[in-house]
Amino acid sequence: MKQLWEQGLGEKGEFAACHPLVNALFFFAAAGITMFSMSPAFLALSRAAALGYQLVLGGRRALAGYGWSSAVIVAVMCLVNGFFSHDGQTVLFYINSNRITVEGFLYGAWSGVMLAAVVAWFGCFGRVMTGNRIIYLFGRLAPVCGLVVSMIFRYIPLLRRRFEVIHAGQRCMGKTATGPVGKARQRVKEGSILVAWSLESSIESSDSMAARGYGLKGRTSFHLFRLSRRDVTLLAVMGALCLAMGVGIGLGCTDMYYYPVPVWPDWGRQAPWLICFGVFLALPFGIDLQGELKWKRYELNS
Amino acid sequence: METIRVEQLSFRYPLAQGPALDKVDLTVEPGEFLLICGRSGCGKSTLLRQLKKELMPYGRREGRALYGDTPIGQLPDRQSAARFGFVMQNPDSQLVTDKVWHELAFGLENLGLPVGAIKRRVAEMASYFGIQEWFRRPVCELSGGQKQLLNLASVMAMQPEVLLLDEPASQLDPIAASEFLQTIYKINRELGTTVLLSEHRLEEVFPLADKVAVMENGRIAAFGTPRQVAQTLRDWPGGPHPMFQGMPAVMRIFQDASPTPPLTLREGRLRLAEKMRGANLPEPETELPAKEPLPGKSVPAAEAAVELKDVWFAYQRGAEPVLRGLNLQVRRGEWLSVLGGNGVGKSTAMKAVCGQVKPWRGKVLVDGLDTAKTSDRELFSGRLALVPQDPLALFTEITVEEELYEGISHLPLPEEEKLRRAEAMLHTMEISHLQGQNPYDLSGGEQQRLAIGKVLLGGPKILLLDEPTKGLDPFFKKTLGGILKRLQQEGLTLCVVSHDVDFCAEYSDRCALFFDGEVVSEGEPRSFFAGNRFYTTTANQLARRWRPEIITCEEARQWLNQRN
Numbered sequence: 001m002k003q004l005w006e007q008g009l010g011e012k013g014e015f016a017a018c019h020p021l022v023n024a025l026f027f028f029a030a031a032g033i034t035m036f037s038m039s040p041a042f043l044a045l046s047r048a049a050a051l052g053y054q055l056v057l058g059g060r061r062a063l064a065g066y067g068w069s070s071a072v073i074v075a076v077m078c079l080v081n082g083f084f085s086h087d088g089q090t091v092l093f094y095i096n097s098n099r100i101t102v103e104g105f106l107y108g109a110w111s112g113v114m115l116a117a118v119v120a121w122f123g124c125f126g127r128v129m130t131g132n133r134i135i136y137l138f139g140r141l142a143p144v145c146g147l148v149v150s151m152i153f154r155y156i157p158l159l160r161r162r163f164e165v166i167h168a169g170q171r172c173m174g175k176t177a178t179g180p181v182g183k184a185r186q187r188v189k190e191g192s193i194l195v196a197w198s199l200e201s202s203i204e205s206s207d208s209m210a211a212r213g214y215g216l217k218g219r220t221s222f223h224l225f226r227l228s229r230r231d232v233t234l235l236a237v238m239g240a241l242c243l244a245m246g247v248g249i250g251l252g253c254t255d256m257y258y259y260p261v262p263v264w265p266d267w268g269r270q271a272p273w274l275i276c277f278g279v280f281l282a283l284p285f286g287i288d289l290q291g292e293l294k295w296k297r298y299e300l301n302s
Numbered sequence: 303m304e305t306i307r308v309e310q311l312s313f314r315y316p317l318a319q320g321p322a323l324d325k326v327d328l329t330v331e332p333g334e335f336l337l338i339c340g341r342s343g344c345g346k347s348t349l350l351r352q353l354k355k356e357l358m359p360y361g362r363r364e365g366r367a368l369y370g371d372t373p374i375g376q377l378p379d380r381q382s383a384a385r386f387g388f389v390m391q392n393p394d395s396q397l398v399t400d401k402v403w404h405e406l407a408f409g410l411e412n413l414g415l416p417v418g419a420i421k422r423r424v425a426e427m428a429s430y431f432g433i434q435e436w437f438r439r440p441v442c443e444l445s446g447g448q449k450q451l452l453n454l455a456s457v458m459a460m461q462p463e464v465l466l467l468d469e470p471a472s473q474l475d476p477i478a479a480s481e482f483l484q485t486i487y488k489i490n491r492e493l494g495t496t497v498l499l500s501e502h503r504l505e506e507v508f509p510l511a512d513k514v515a516v517m518e519n520g521r522i523a524a525f526g527t528p529r530q531v532a533q534t535l536r537d538w539p540g541g542p543h544p545m546f547q548g549m550p551a552v553m554r555i556f557q558d559a560s561p562t563p564p565l566t567l568r569e570g571r572l573r574l575a576e577k578m579r580g581a582n583l584p585e586p587e588t589e590l591p592a593k594e595p596l597p598g599k600s601v602p603a604a605e606a607a608v609e610l611k612d613v614w615f616a617y618q619r620g621a622e623p624v625l626r627g628l629n630l631q632v633r634r635g636e637w638l639s640v641l642g643g644n645g646v647g648k649s650t651a652m653k654a655v656c657g658q659v660k661p662w663r664g665k666v667l668v669d670g671l672d673t674a675k676t677s678d679r680e681l682f683s684g685r686l687a688l689v690p691q692d693p694l695a696l697f698t699e700i701t702v703e704e705e706l707y708e709g710i711s712h713l714p715l716p717e718e719e720k721l722r723r724a725e726a727m728l729h730t731m732e733i734s735h736l737q738g739q740n741p742y743d744l745s746g747g748e749q750q751r752l753a754i755g756k757v758l759l760g761g762p763k764i765l766l767l768d769e770p771t772k773g774l775d776p777f778f779k780k781t782l783g784g785i786l787k788r789l790q791q792e793g794l795t796l797c798v799v800s801h802d803v804d805f806c807a808e809y810s811d812r813c814a815l816f817f818d819g820e821v822v823s824e825g826e827p828r829s830f831f832a833g834n835r836f837y838t839t840t841a842n843q844l845a846r847r848w849r850p851e852i853i854t855c856e857e858a859r860q861w862l863n864q865r866n
Contacts, residue, residue, distance in 0.1 A: 131400060143411065153400035157442040162695075169695040171690035172656050174760045175712060176678040190699060197694045200742055201395035208396035208453070209408075210356040212460065213383025218414035222421070222440075223408035 002293060004099035008059035011130055014291025015284040019231040020133040020240070021140075027125040029242045030281060031118045037254035039265050043113045049281035050120035056288050057127050066120065073119065081108025089260040107258040132224070139221030146221045160199065166193045172286055234283070241280040248273035303332035303463050304370030306496070311365035313348060313520075314791025318361075322348040325365065329595045330498060330513075332463075335490045337507055337528075338500040339548060340517035342745045342775045346500040351515070353498065355382040367462075384413060387462035387495075389470045391773070393449035393800045397441050400432065405441060405452055409460040423459050431455040431485070445644065447478025454485065465489065467499045472773040475801045477646055478505075483507045483816040500502065502775040505550045505840065509565040516545050532563045546697060548776045551804070551840035554855045559862040571845055577865065578848055606667070607764045607795040608632040608655055613664035615654060625661065626819035634765070637786070637796040639806035640828075641837070642816030648799045651816070652766055655797075656688050669763065683802075687762035691769045692765075693753035697741040702733060702752055705741050709756035723759060731755040731785060751785065764795045783809045788798045807831055807839045807853045827853055 003009075009016070016023070034046040049071065054066050081104055083095070088103025129137070131153050134173075139146025167190055177186040248254055253273045257263045308328040311421045313320045322345050330336050338346050351357045352367050355377055364834040367374045374382070375677045389394055399405045406427055408864070410420045428434045431451055436444065444452065450470060457465070467486065471479035483501075487510045490497045501507055508514065514531040523543065524534045532553050535543040542557065552570035553563040564570040575624055608631070615625040624647045632638045642648050653659045654666055657673045669685050690696065699705040706724040713720070731751040736744060741752055750770055758765065770786075771779050779802075790796055800806055806813055807827045814824035815837065823833065831838040832850040841858040842850070852858050 002592070135400075135404075147399070149412075150399040150401070150404055154397065157440070158394065161442070165690055165692065166695045168653075168656070168658055169688070169690040171658075171678060172682060172686070172690075172766075173696065173709065173757055174679075174682035174684075174687065174762075176682060178679075193695065193698055196697070198744070200694065201392065204390055204392055204395040205398060207357055208388075208390065209398055211354060211386075211388040212409035212457065213356075213380065213412035214408075216380055216383060216412050216414065220411050220414050220416060222404065222411050222417055222424075224403060224421075272336070292568060 004056060004059070004288075006059050006061075008055065008057045009064060009288060009292075010057060011128060012055060013128075013284075013288045015287045016128040017291075018234065018287070019225055019227050020129065020136045021227070022231050023125070023128050023133065024137055025235065025238050026284060027121055027128075027241075029238065029245075031125075033242075033245050033249070033277060033280075034114055034117045034121070036249045037114070038110065038258075039254050039256040039270060040110055040113075041265075041267070041270060042254050042277060043110055043117060045278060047113050047117040047120065049278075049285075050117050050124065053124050053284055054120060057124060066183040067124075069112075070120070073116045073207065074109055077112030077115060078105050078108040081105070081111060087259040094248050103258050103260065103262060106262060110258070121160040136221075136223045136225055139223065143219045147219075149230040159194065162197060163190065163194050166190050166197070187215065198216065198230070234287075238280065238283065241276055244276050245273065245280070248276070303494070305332060306330040306464065306498075307368045308349075308352070309366050309368070311349075311352060311363070311367055313359075313363050315359065315361045315362055321520050322361075323352070326520070326522055328515065328522065328525070330496060332496055333490070333494045335487070335497045335510065336496065336499070336511045337504075337511035337514045338517060339502070339504060339824065340500075340523075340545065341515065341548070341777050342747060344517040345520040346517055347468050348520075350388075350468050350498060353464070354386050354388045354466055355379075357388060378478070380413065383409070384460045385463045387457035387460065387465045389450075389453050389457055389465070389467045391469045391472055393446050393453060393473060396453045397449060400440055400442075402439050402441060402444070402452060403428075403437050406433070406456045406459050406732075408456055413460065416467035423461075426461040427455045429681055430458075445478070447474050447481060447676060450474060450478070450482055451485065453605055454482070458489065461497065464496045464498070467497070467501075469502065469773070472502060476803075477643065479503060483510070501774075502548065504548065508550050518545065529562065532565070536563060542791070546775075547780075551855050552619065555841060555844060555858040555862060557859055559859075559865075567840065567843060574844060574848075574862075577862075581848065605633050606631045607634045607669060608797065609665075609667040610651065610654065611665045611667070613654055613661040613666060613759055615650060615653075615659055615661045617659075624819055625654065627664070628820050630814060630821050632768060632795060632797045633812075635793060635795055636789070637790050637798065637809060637812045639813045640797065640799045640816060641801070641803065641806060641813055646816045647819040648816050649768065652688065652768060652797075652799055652827035655687065655766060672719070682760070682762075684761045684763065686764045686766070687757045687760055688766045689750075689754050689757050689768065689770065691772060692744075693749040696753050696756055697749075700740055701738055702741055702744070703737045705752060706756055706759060713760070727759055729756045730758075730789075732781060745778075747774045747782065750774065750778075754785075758789070758794075763793070765789075767796065767798045767800075770798060770801055771800060771805050779805060803831075803837065804839050806855070807842075 030046065034043065037043060051063070051066060055063055082100060085104040085107065086099045086101065090102040091099045092102060093100050135146045135150045138149045170186065175186060177183045187288055209227025253270050256265045308326055309324045311323055312321050315321040320652055326349060338349065340346055344507055348359065351359055353374055355374055358375060370378060397405055398408055403424060406424045407420050410423060428437050433452065433455060441449065441452065471482045474482060483506055486497060486499060489495050499507065511528055513526065514528050515522050516531060516535065520685045521544065524531045526534065532549060535546040535549065536557060546554070547848060552567055553565070556563050556570060556573065558579050560573060610628050610630045613628040614623055614626050617621040628647070628651060630651065640648050650659060654661055655668060655677070660674060668681060670679065673681060697705060699708050703724065706727050707720065710720045710723055728737055731754065733748060733751055733755070736748060741749060744752065762802065770782060774782065783805060798806070798810065810827060812824060813827050813830045814821045823830065828851050831842050831853045832846070840852050842853045845852040845858050845861065849861060
């Protein structure tokens with residue numbers, strides 16, 4: 001628990017160990033529902049939950065950074081919308097005969113919260129979806145996509161290392177350029193060696209692929225993930241909650257009008273959907289917390 | 303399982319002068335282990351590629367290659383991919399995906415197997431090859447030997463009937479190479495897979511093969527069991543066939559001393575014991591060994607071209623140091639060979655000399671200058687140069703000539719002088735006949751020489767070479783050794799990092815053995831190898847009981863001949 005607070009769980013959390021489909025459904029739905037809401041209650045809930053999950057992933061030290069970046073997003077959106085949108089009725093002042101209104105700022109601020117929440121959810125997505133998981137997801141779309149992503153992950157470290165070798169080789173030949181122009185020229189030369197070398201070795205790579213039957217019809221995509229019962233249950237629960245939220249969005253129960261004057265929503269009507277959204281967003285916390293407690297008990301007992 | 307039959311197969315690459323294969327006849331029975339040897343460019347690879355439909359080069363083909371009764375070029379795609387496995391030279395460029403498990407599954411994915419079936423086969427292969435420990439690791443963290451083993455395993459996962467291997471161990475260090483070749487042998491014996499293997503390093507694999515084919519200029523010069531082939535090459539009309547120089551060391555040592563050449567070290571040793579019966583053995587060492595001089599006995603600093611003094615280095619704070627108080631001297635005008643296993647700090651020491659890593663304790667002096675206080679410009683112009691392991695890291699131009707010129711282009715010299723020097727270097731490196739070719743089209747040995755030539759044009763006094771013999775056939779090695787020796791006689795100081803014990807024994811003035819971040823023994827090759835029990839040349843292993851000072855094949859051969 002202390003570790004959670006201090007450093008966060010990173011990719012080691014229980015939720016991050018679920019099947020990639022569970023992760024993907026959660027993050028896309030969380031971001032999606034947020035994008036279709038304009039009601040302050042939903043936006044605030046989403047941002048708060050995202051912040052909470054960021055705490056779980058990165059620990060308390062990471063929080064300050066996220067808080068600041070969100071504040072900046074909100075402030076920028078607020079100012080931009082306030083100065084460029086003139087639809088509101090409550091005029092504060094005029095600039096070049098353009099109305100600057102309270103509603104403009106208000107709408108901007110809440111769009112900022114929405115943007116901050118979506119950015120935060122995708123940030124968490126990026127943290128939880130390690131290479132294997134991304135490859136799996138792309139592989140589900142089309143086997144070739146999964147392979148391409150996998151090859152990219154393979155080539156980045158390879159090219160980096162090769163470039164280091166080339167750079168060292170050039171340096172140890174006495175090709176030590178001075179001045180910005182000379183240095184840039186030397187870098188370009190090193191880059192061109194890298195390209196030539198990599199093209200050469202890619203002939204062997206493509207031979208190796210062809211030799212192992214690449215290009216045959218009906219390629220499948222292998223992975224090491226197993227859909228456990230818990231994953232299926234989670235998918236079902238999430239699916240049901242998403243469906244409910246979909247109905248709510250359709251009925252306009254997550255929305256609010258800001259122009260020409262803000263119409264505060266009927267909170268009573270929105271409350272059931274808000275609870276539904278809250279339950280959905282709380283799922284990863286629940287899973288991670290349960291996992292942590294399990295470990296704690298396990299360590300105490302052994 | 304079917305028989306592979308090659309009948310009167312000829313092949314010519316487009317625009318090539320002569321044929322790459324010239325009326326080759328060959329039959330390989332199911333489950334056989336065939337070794338194909340010959341110098342670089344003799345047609346080994348071309349022949350192997352003719353047996354793999356997906357990799358058949360473009361060009362004019364006559365004659366045929368059959369698998370059972372079907373020409374290999376007409377096998378259905380799926381069958382050809384699954385039944386013929388092909389492993390190439392370079393461990394790195396054959397890997398396609400980012401994770402070990404994914405690489406193992408790659409071929410099976412292509413065949414369209416369902417996830418469950420792939421899982422089972424991958425599990426089987428990982429267990430057979432002992433890969434389970436690094437099953438989930440990214441491939442970029444593996445060693446060269448592990449990478450090549452992974453390449454083999456991912457081919458084997460497709461359950462091929464025929465395994466074609468094109469110099470698969472040439473880029474590996476001796477220990478990894480030996481492990482790899484043993485694995486191939488195991489596959490051949492246990493799974494009954496037909497193996498066709500081409501290789502330069504024959505010491506180990508030669509006695510393992512069922513049949514050996516020796517190729518020369520696109521033809522099969524000799525074919526038969528290892529023993530038959532050895533004998534044929536030795537008794538070649540008009541003196542031993544040139545390829546006999548590429549045979550295992552034991553065979554060369556017994557060239558004239560025995561009617562049938564021995565194949566293994568054990569056989570050679572038994573024969574030698576027979577021959578030496580009754581001869582006086584030197585007194586066995588029963589006393590405590592004399593106090594050995596500590597390694598790193600130094601000469602005056604003025605004579606040292608490179609000096610490492612008590613150098614400590616670790617890649618990360620808190621990590622195990624890679625160099626632990628290393629003391630090493632390269633004397634002016636000498637050829638020092640640095641030997642040692644993988645990961646003992648040899649390359650890191652070279653990096654320290656080049657200033658690529660900064661020691662956190664100790665000093666590195668190059669030509670009397672402290673590298674920590676010397677600018678790159680001062681260090682590398684006319685003083686020090688490094689030839690990287692992979693010559694491709696240096697090539698920028700489209701012809702050999704221009705490549706050499708590029709090596710000198712940055713120096714403040716008149717144009718004619720630059721051209722003259724580049725021209726002279728072509729001769730020194732014995733690559734004049736290649737001057738118009740693209741560096742990428744040269745063979746490994748020629749590329750290596752071009753790289754050395756290019757680096758030398760900068761006019762260094764001290765040359766560091768990292769594994770210069772990697773992947774070279776014995777003939778290229780000999781040429782390279784000769785060229786380097788000549789350069790040394792002209793005043794160049796050489797420091798060679800190598801795994802190649804025989805090469806170092808033959809050419810260097812002094813050898814140093816690295817272990818655990820320091821030099822544990824050093825000396826001139828004769829005393830150095832005589833003092834080693836395990837880490838020594840084949841000739842020394844064979845003769846050391848009687849004559850510990852013998853270290854090269856040639857010496858051993860002459861000694862045996864005298865005894866007759």
